[in-house]
Amino acid sequence: MPPLIGISTYLEPSASWGVWNLPAALLPSGYHRLVQRAGGLAALLPPDGTAGSAAAVVSRLDGLVVSGGPDVEPVRYGADADPRTGPPARGRDAWELALIDAALTSGTPLLGICRGHQLLNVSLGGTLLQHLDDHAGPPGVFDHHEVKPVPGTLLAGILPEPVTVPTFHHQSVARLGEGLIPSAHATDDGTVEAVELPGAEAFVLGVQWHPEAGDDVRVMRALVAAASG
Numbered sequence: 001m002p003p004l005i006g007i008s009t010y011l012e013p014s015a016s017w018g019v020w021n022l023p024a025a026l027l028p029s030g031y032h033r034l035v036q037r038a039g040g041l042a043a044l045l046p047p048d049g050t051a052g053s054a055a056a057v058v059s060r061l062d063g064l065v066v067s068g069g070p071d072v073e074p075v076r077y078g079a080d081a082d083p084r085t086g087p088p089a090r091g092r093d094a095w096e097l098a099l100i101d102a103a104l105t106s107g108t109p110l111l112g113i114c115r116g117h118q119l120l121n122v123s124l125g126g127t128l129l130q131h132l133d134d135h136a137g138p139p140g141v142f143d144h145h146e147v148k149p150v151p152g153t154l155l156a157g158i159l160p161e162p163v164t165v166p167t168f169h170h171q172s173v174a175r176l177g178e179g180l181i182p183s184a185h186a187t188d189d190g191t192v193e194a195v196e197l198p199g200a201e202a203f204v205l206g207v208q209w210h211p212e213a214g215d216d217v218r219v220m221r222a223l224v225a226a227a228s229g
Contacts, residue, residue: 003062003227005040007031008096008116010069011047030212031067038220040227047095054098063109063227066096066116068210071171074130077122082130084170097123107201109226111219114169117206121195124177132191135169142166142213146187153183154196154205158222162187165209172208202226
């Protein structure tokens with residue numbers, strides 16, 4: 001049986017499809033399609049209100065993906081909001097931090113993508129740089145830039161060469177969370193583009209880019225392989 005990979009979702013007050021305009025839990029289809037292409041079964045995980053729910057959900061999964069989305073509320077890492085930081089998504093912050101904690105506690109393989117990469121850092125006591133330029137295209141359009149894996153890391157074993165990746169973010173990792181190491185940097189400006197947790201019980205990786213928006217399945221395939229063990 002292929003491993004079951006849970007993916008966190010948005011929870012939006014209004015979304016339109018067909019004749020409907022209703023509140024919706026939603027996620028770009030690139031995420032579940034990437035899981036499927038990598039050999040996993042995809043399950044969407046809309047925000048729930050309690051840490052107990054997160055632990056119960058994660059206990060039923062073989063792997064977890066924390067997806068991209070809005071800026072993490074700066075209070076989560078002890079900072080005041082920069083004027084360029086987006087509005088808070090407090091329900092998502094609480095839910096996804098609980099999911100990450102449950103995955104780390106249970107040894108469930110974990111992949112953070114963009115916001116998920118940043119939340120992994122925050123969950124372990126790290127901080128974020130609230131604004132940087134030249135890492136996103138116009139609204140709704142991915143940019144692309146090269147990232148260089150750090151030799152000897154988990155990520156370098158997955159991506160042994162520099163790669164050009166789809167990217168859309170204006171924040172990034174500042175101070176690393178406890179135990180995390182950087183495993184890739186942007187070639188142009190050195191921005192931390194991936195982090196991992198050596199010595200963890202299971203696969204723990206965060207990437208700042210959006211593999212679901214590209215054709216390279218290797219990062220997700222590595223998560224699925226870890227979830228199959």
